[in-house]
Structure formats: C-alpha cells, structure tokens
Amino acid sequence: MIIISIITFIVAIALPTIKISSLNLARVSSIAFLFAAFLSFNVLYFESLRSGLGIYSGLYQVTAISQSIETFIYIIAAFILVPWFIKPLATTHNSQLRLNTATGLKATQFTNNVGPILPEYSLILLFSVLGASLLLSSADLISMYLSIELQSFAVYLLAAIHRDSETATAAGLKYFLLGGLSSCFILLRAALIYAYTGLTNLESIFNLLLVVTNSTEGVESTLPLLGLLFIVLGFLFKVAAAPLHNWAPDVFDEVPSIVTTWLTIMPKISIFIFLFEIVNSALLGSTVNSTSLFSYGEFWSLPLKNVLLVCSLLSLIIGSVVGLAQYKIKRLLAYSTISHVGFLLLALGVNTEQSTESLIFYILQYSVTNLNTFLILLAFGYSLKSSKLGIGSTNSTYGSALDIKYISELKAQLINNPLLSLSLAICLFSMAGIPPLLGFFAKQQVLYAALYNGYYFMSIVAILVSVISASYYLQIIKIMNFASETETDKNTVNTNISNSHSMLISLLSLSIVFFMLNPNILLNSTHLLALTVFQR
Template identity: 40%
Template sequence: MLIFSTISLLLSNAVTLRRDKSIYFSRVAILVLLYSSTVALKSLYIIALDRGIGLFGGLFHATSTTHTFQIFIFIISLTILQLTGFYSRRVWIPEYSSLNKLFRYDLLYYKSKILNKMGQQYKIIEYPLIILFIITGAVFLISSSDLVSIFLSIELQSYGLYLLSTLYRNSELATSGGLTYFLLGGLSSCFILLGTTLLYANSGTTNLDGIYVLTSISDLSYTSTGVNDVDMVAASRDLNYEDLDWYKSDYINISFLILSVGFLFKVSAAPFHFWSPDVYDAIPTIVTTFVAIIAKISIFIFFLELVHYSSNSLFNNEFSWTTSLIVSSLLSLIIGTVLGLSQVRIKRLFAYSTISHLGFILLALTINSIESIQAFIFYLMQYSISNLNGFIILISIGFSLFYYSNDTKEYKELAEKDNSPIQLVSQLKGYFYINPALALCLTITIFSFVGVPPLIGFFAKQMVLSAALDSGFVFMALVAILTSVISAVYYLNIIKEIFFDQPDYKINEDIKNLSLHANIEKNNIREISAAESEKLTFKVDSIRLSSPLTLTISCLSLIIVIFMFIPDEWLSMANILALIIFNT
C-alpha cells in the first residue's frame, strides 16, 4: 500500500501545476497511512497466532513486535502530517459555530496572509511524498532479518531524511543543516557497511538467523571441560585449531560493534551526538518533528531483536559488543544533561534532552531481561508521544503569535523566523498570559520529560531504574537518577520563563482594530444569489488556532496526564511483546 501510494503521488506531482495544492497531497498521505494501519492491524492477529512469518526468502521477518511498531509509526506519521494537511489558523465566529450551521454554511475568506494559507510548508508538494519514502524505509528496517535488507532499508530511510531536511529551498540554514546531516549520515553508513561486510566475511552468511546460530555455537566452544566441539571437528578432519579461528565469537562481536557505531550515529547517541543539536536547530521545526522521532523508533526496534538474539547466549564471553551500548548509555546520560544546562535555543535544548533520554533507552536495551525489555518498549513509545507533543506545541505557539509584535533586539536578529518562529527559550517568556491552555499543555509535557509523578514519563523512568537495580546495574541507576535531577534545572527554567516572567510581546497596533470581511454562503449551491450570501465583519481576535492542531495537542496531553488511571493497556502490551520476544 505504501509503495503503490508513493508511485501515485509521484505521478501526481509530475503533472501538478499549482504548488499551493500541497495541502491536498498531505491529506491523501494521511488517508494512506490510516489504511496502512488498518491493514497492519488485521494482519497482526494472523502473525500473533504464529511466532513470526518469514518474507521474501528470509529478507524480512514479520512478528508481533514489528507489526505493533509499524502501526505506531503510521499513527505518529499521520499526526505529524496534520501540520501540513490543514491550515494553521481559522476564523471562529460564535454565532456560526453550532453543529447545524457548520454543516450548512461556508465561510469564504480570502485574506490568506493572516490565516497563513500561503506559508511555505503549504507550497512543498514533495513533502508528503518524501515522508512516505521514509516510512517505507522505516517499516522495512523494523522487519529486516538479513544484512542486505538492513543496509537497503536504512539507506532508503536516511536518504529521505536528508532530502526532507533540505526541502525548504530558500532557507540557507536548512540547506547547511541538511548538508551536515548528509555528510555525517554518509559516514555512519560507511560504518554500517563495514560492519555488514565483516559479518559476512566471518560467518559466510547474510541471514541474521544464521549469524545468531554461529554465535551460539562459538559460545559453546568455550566450555570449561577442556574438550569442545571445535577440537573434535579439528581432530576428525586433521586440521589445526587455527584453521577454525573464524568460529570464535570475538570476530562476530567486533563486527557487531562496528555495526552498532553506525546505528548510534543515526540515533545521535553519545559520543556520536555532535551533529544533532546543529541539525535540529537549523532545519524548520515542522521537519525537525519528523526527523527527531521516526528514525529513532525504527532503529531501536531493529536493535531490540539484534541485541536480544546476539547477546542471549548460553555462556558469557569476556567480551560482548553490547558493552558499547552501556558505555554509550553512560555518556548520553552525562553529556545530554551537562551540555543542556547552557542552552538558550529551544530546539538545541530538545536535542540534548533527547540524547539524555537515549541513555535510559540504551540502558534498558542492554540489560536484556523481560522487565528491562518491557521498560524499553514502554519508554520508547511514551517518549515518542511526549516529544511529538512538545514539537507540535512549539509550532502552535509560533502560529498563535501573529497578533503580537516583539521589539527585543535578539528577536529582530533571528534568522528563518517564518520557518521556525520559536527559536529561543526567552521567546516563551510570559506566554501563560497570552494563551494559558497552550502554556499548560507545554508544562505537562516538560514535567513528563523530567519524570514528575503521576505523569507517564515518571513511570517509564521508574521501570528502567527498577530493571537496572534488579539486574545489578547499581552504578548506572545512580547516574541515571542524578542526571534526571540535574536535567530538571533546564526544564524548570522553561517553566519559570512561561509562568513567572512578564511577556515581551505587545499587541500589534496595526492590526488591533482592523476590520476583516468575509461571506457566509450555503453549502451545495452552484449559483449563489444575493439573498443566499451574507457579508460578515469580524476582528482579528476571532482568528484562532485550527481544530486539528488543538485537538491533537489536547489528545496527546491527556494521554500524558491520565496514564495513571488507565495503565493496564499500555503495560500489558509492553509486557506481552517482551514475553513474546523471550519465548521465541
């Protein structure tokens, strides 16, 4: 369905003359993702009866875990596409806002600048097309079970992300950020390609199942009995022990280590994080929302099965490639927290916040117990939702400030104000006095990042820390607790700016008393007579945020808040997926 829809959109883009019709392409992509979610949900029950289905000769492996997160990616993506699938602002007239009149009348208003109908994000017809490419790569990567399909999937996803980052042609910052992303992404792809090459050279197979079997056999060769399978094979064939050196698991471990470096680059985990703050800050906020979430979900779910099946051996080796993940987790916790303290730009702060949270995710992934995998699945889902809500609120705040002006020097010197209206933490100063509801939603999201009970972020951190303590990772648990407390400093600084400072914004006097005119007409009438058309005059304060934006923010904020009242569904799903992984 995704590939067919992508080809259809590609053909439609080729014959489109008006670029301002991009909003309809985004709506088509939303319908495609809804249908794909339905298809994936129906096939989930078939896969759940078995323990997975191999596809295309073993290139892909569909399981309950992969299908669940494919549906999750579809839902997250269609939520992001709402930002370009509907206009950001609308006219709200109380006397024409009843359900009866909403369906019977149309409001015709042609002042597109105030409603932001000519915003650059509504003129890029390639945007939904590239997003479908990226989602296709993400879906393939989640289900990949062969070295060939892994590399093709990650490149399909990555090249779409590079294009998406530079999609705003007139933006110098976006072009430089996308170029940085492309160059360092190409470097990480070199590590992935080198790792896959070494795996094939040392194992003789590209199938991950075969590599897992060889790893287990090589583990068995290091028993303490003094007689092992490798010695028996060498004796029976009159071979030297050195002829079977490829059989040792250290070679495969080193190959996995190099492979993991490439993927840690892709998710911007420390010490390979240096590109993400610059890229997040340079590209438009609407694009950042997609880049910051989807790539991480697909790579971590692929990592889940890779870590589980390659480190769950019968005998413990002195060296395991998953040790690198623990080191990366420790560095991510420290670097994401310490460097975040000095940030004054909001998207750079979000980037370091993401790095800090990646430390929790990597810690849960490396422990590799039923409890930790449950915590990993739950943490990944809740953080994706919280991060999505945070970025959508930032975008909505930018759309809501058209009525105000800011004469401060630092605001006047901001570049790319049209693509990213909110760039500085100080721009949120006193926003509670402008829009209390939106300020409260952002506060809820930030408190969830901190891990304040009873929000969903608290339960996620508690599950990871509990799994770490149960498995003996006491030092990592202490570091995670300490960094969580320290990171609360820069989160609470945002709260202070919003609630306890006076705003620098003033109502724009040029449009304060401006009278706007529109026509109210009945629906489904081809020829409108003068009696059937009514002129309407309204003020600028009747222009509000659009319903898709407000409904999305409300739903995501409610999920964060009311989790404590409905925890069973989330926790049961994470627990079932973890049990399925350990029982296969």
C-alpha cells in the same frame, strides 16, 4: 498501502495536467498512514507472529513486536502531518489594505498562503516511513542496509528541502555527510561479515557463531563479531547516542521545527527496535555456549553490553549537563533527546524481560511526549509570528519564519496562551519524570529493570541526571509562567491553529496526565510483547 500511495503521488506530482495542492497531498498522506495502521493492526491476529514469520526468502522477519511498532509508526506519522494543515493567515481588512498598498500585492496572494508545505514533502515522508517499516522487520544484512538508507536519504532531503534557507541547507548537508559516514561503517562491516562467513542472514550468522567452541575457530570468529559490533555503533550514530551525538544539536536547531519533529521521533523508533532484535538475538545466544575461553559469549556478549552501557552513561551525562547551558529551545530539546536515548540504551543493555517491557514502553511515551511538545511549539509559532510574517515570503521560508527559536520568546505566555502554556508544562514535567505523569512511569520501569538485575551504578547516575535535567525543563516553565510585568508582552495574539492541530494537542496532553487512571491497556500490551520474545 504505502507503496501504492508512493506510486500514486509520483504520478500525481509528475503529470502537468493534474494540479493537487500541497495541503491536499498532506491530508491524503495522513489518511493513507491511518489506513496502513489499520491494516497492520489486523495482522496482529495471526498466531504465527508469536514465533516470527519469515518473508521474501528470509530477508524480513515479521514478529509481534515489529508489527505492533509498525502500527504505532503509521499513527505517529499521521499525527506529525496534522500541523501542516495551516489555515490561511488571519488579518484584519485594514492591515491587509495597508500591506497591499506597500507591496502592490493582491489580498488573495496573502490570505491564500497555506503554509510551509511543498508538494515533495508528502512523497518524501512516505519514503521515510516505508524505510522505517522495512527496517523494523529486517533479518538480513542486505535488507537492513537498503531499509536504513531508504529512510536516511528521505530524511536528508527533508532536512534540506527549504532551499531558500541557508541554515536549513547547511543542516541538510551536515546531516548527509555525517549520516553517510555512519552508513559507510555499516556497509563496510557488513561486507566484512559476509567475507568471513559467506552469509547475510542475521539468524544464520548468529547460529554459526554459536557453534564455535575451540580456541582456533574462536579467534577467527572475532572479525565477524567485531563487524556486528561496528554495525551497532553505526546505528548508535544515527540515533545521536553520545559520544556520537555532535551532529544532532546543530541539525535539529537549524532545520524548521516542522522537520525537527520528524527527525527527533521517526528514525529513533525504527532503529531502536531493530537494535533490540540484534541485541536480543546476540545476548540470548551468548548464554547457550560459554564453556570455552573463546566462546561466543566471551567475544560478543560482554563487548556489546559494555558498548551499550558506556554510550548510555555518556548520553545521560552529556544530555543533562550540556543542556543546562542552552538558550535555544530546539538545541535544548536535542540534548533532552540525547538524555532519553541514554535511558533507552540502558534498557537495551540490560536485556531481560523487564527491560524489554520498559524499552517498548519508553519508546511509546517518548514519541507521544516529544510529538506533543513540538506540536505545541509549532502552535506557539503560528500564534505569535503569523501576523508578523512578510507578504512576500515564499513557502520555503515560511516554515523557518514561524519557528520559536529562543526560550525567551515564550516569556509570559501563561497570560497570552494559557492552555498552550499548560500543555507545554505538562509535557516538560513528563520529560523530567515528575509523578504521576507518563514520563515518570517510563523512567521508573527502566530504573526498576536496571536495579533488579544489579546495575546499581547506572541506576544512581540515571536518577541524578534526571534531577539535573529537571532544572532546564523548569527554566522554560519559569520563563513561560513567571515573567515580570516589564517583560510581559501584551500584544494581541493571532491564533492561527487548525482545529485538528488543537484537538491533537488536547488528546495527547490528556493522555499524558490521565495515564495513571487506566494504565492496564498499555502496560499489559508491552508485557505481552516482551513475553513473545522470551517465551518462544
């Protein structure tokens, strides 16, 4: 379905006789994602998915987890497109007349501006989602690299597509250069593995390493094992895990918020699930043969666990402590994302049935909470700044002009936008792990899995940094709800939000709050997915 949509969009955009507005292309893309999610969900009924189904000569391995997350990715992609359906700017007749007199523009040139979307946006998003869905099921070094690059190049273009914005162009260039560096690590280490094993299929590589028992072969096996380890590091760079995180705050802050929403959610879902497949295959196999000094477990299991746990520790600390000094809202959320990556890496490093369940559940709640947070920030931007936007603004600069950049811009919004303020407070409390919201149950599951398996130090650190990070979430709520009367902005707010945008914010906020009333559906689903891995 996604490939058909890509071909159709390429033809529709290229033909000069066909004129389809950017808004309609975004709507069609959203419908295509929902239909693809429906088709992907139907595949879950195949019994063969329980043990995995190899397709295209073993290049891809479709499992219940990969298919379930693929369905979730399509739904999230459709939801991210919702705020792009921006209504025309609402202005009074007098203000239009006054502005038209000053600029010499017709009223239709102003009121028909439908927002920060270009025709290429929808096509780039389709390519990004295609790469993400392929990466979920990749079981070969070749398909792995092609999938991650298809997703990455689409995201690079998405970050720099606002050509008239210097900050967005700089962010896209920075993202491209540093992302290319991590891709070089992945490609070179994949070539090293192939040079020493003659294999590209991941399962075959793991099986070959499992049979190594004597010391001589064990020494030779360290090179492909180090290659696999550096591949994992390359992917950790792409998800902004500390200490490989320096690019994330700059890029997230400089690109428009509508693009930041995509960057913070979509790449991380697919990469973490793929990392889980690699880590699970490696760590489960390491327990089979551990009699030799140079056994597979000695050379792969311990270094991999150590790398994941060290990156988790640094991500938790840096994401929480450095976030305290931020005064820009998107930089603060970038460090918040780094802190969440620390929890995901902790669940990934533990690698048990309980941690697998917590990993999947945390990915789901992280995506829902972050999506709702950025939807609310976009809604604040549309409400507060659309009436102040200049007439001559182009589509490329429109998105940046509507961004909420500083935390101080949200002051006293409890008075002007009470429902949006309440929804944002719910999301921030959930990120902080305040019970009984969705984020609390996600962190509780990760901490339970870590404590149950003896990771006491990591659990204590995770609890402490959660308390620390709650302070900068509360700072936003304080500015938003408890500004002094002298700081209160009593200007009329222009509510320029589509019905679908406001409805989606309402549904996501209610799901975060009322998850505790009926948690069985989601908890049972994640538990069954974890069982498919450990009871094959």
